Amino acid sequence: MFPGVSLESLNMEDLASSDPILPTFHIYGAPQSAANPFDYTSRNTIPDYTLPNAYRVGNVPSIEARMDALSDETLFFIFFSQPRDVAQQRAAGELERREWRWHTVLRQWMRSDSPPGQSATATGPNLALVDMAPTIPAGAPRIPIDNTTEQGIFIFFDLQQWKRVRREFKLNINDIDGKTMPRGPLSSLAANGVAYIRSQPGHGT
Structure with missing residues (x-):
């Protein structure tokens, strides 16, 4: 309770006594139990x-019915704070x-990085953006590097910093959750970003 302080210096000399220090003190509320000390069904009144x-x-x-009205920041909070919950799945779907x-x-x-003419804060005005590129x-x-990999600028949500981070990254399409490789070369999709096809609902946290 008080590291390095003797309780006797706090006028608590009778610590060895079996009598209660304050007869009227009790934990709210008083427990009700059988006489058996091994009865673990006690309940506080x-x-x-x-x-x-x-x-x-x-x-x-x-x-869940209002996900489309929430900010990106709120959706991230729901996703990371409610693992394996329906709300997490709904937040992931909206993201x-x-x-x-x-x-x-x-x-x-x-x-994908924000296209020209679109503000980087368009989807999250209250979420700070750190530009590393x-x-x-x-x-x-x-x-495009090969059939499954391309390099470019992406925006990440950093959970530890609670910020968006814009940086260069080499992306393998197979590392995207629940998505399959779109048909056609990546170069034809580079201007507007890669379109992914959802194949499974699960998300990890």
């Missing part, structure tokens, strides 16, 4: 109370609708 009607709210719509993609190796959300213009075409 909950006093009767009345909940005012002002605290009763029953017309609030479920958050995908906004062109975010889950990278299964990095375990991060990522998306300031010399590369927004929306610069990505460079």
Whole structure:
């Protein structure tokens, strides 16, 4: 309780006594139990109370039905704070609708860089953006390396910093969760970003 301080200096001399220090002190509420000390069915008594009607709210719509009205930052919070929950799946679905993609190796959300003429804060005005590739213009075409890999600028959501990070990255399409390789060369899709086809609903956290 007080490291390095003798309890006797706090006028608590009778610590060895079997009598309670304060006879009227008890833990709320007093436990009720059988006489058997091994009876683990003890329950604390909950006093009767009345909940005012002002605290009763029953017309609030479920958050799952309002995902499209939430900001990216709120969706990220729901996704990472409610693992294996329906709300996490709904948040993931809405993030995908906004062109975010889950990278299964990095375990991060990522998306294509903002195209020219579109603000980098268009989908998350309250979420800070750290630009680690300031010399590369927004929306610069990505460079295909092979049939499954391309290199270019992407925007990641960094959970530890709670920020979006714009940086250069070499992407393997097979590392994107629940997506298959689109038909046609990557170069034909570089200007507008790669279109992915959803094949499974699961997401890791």
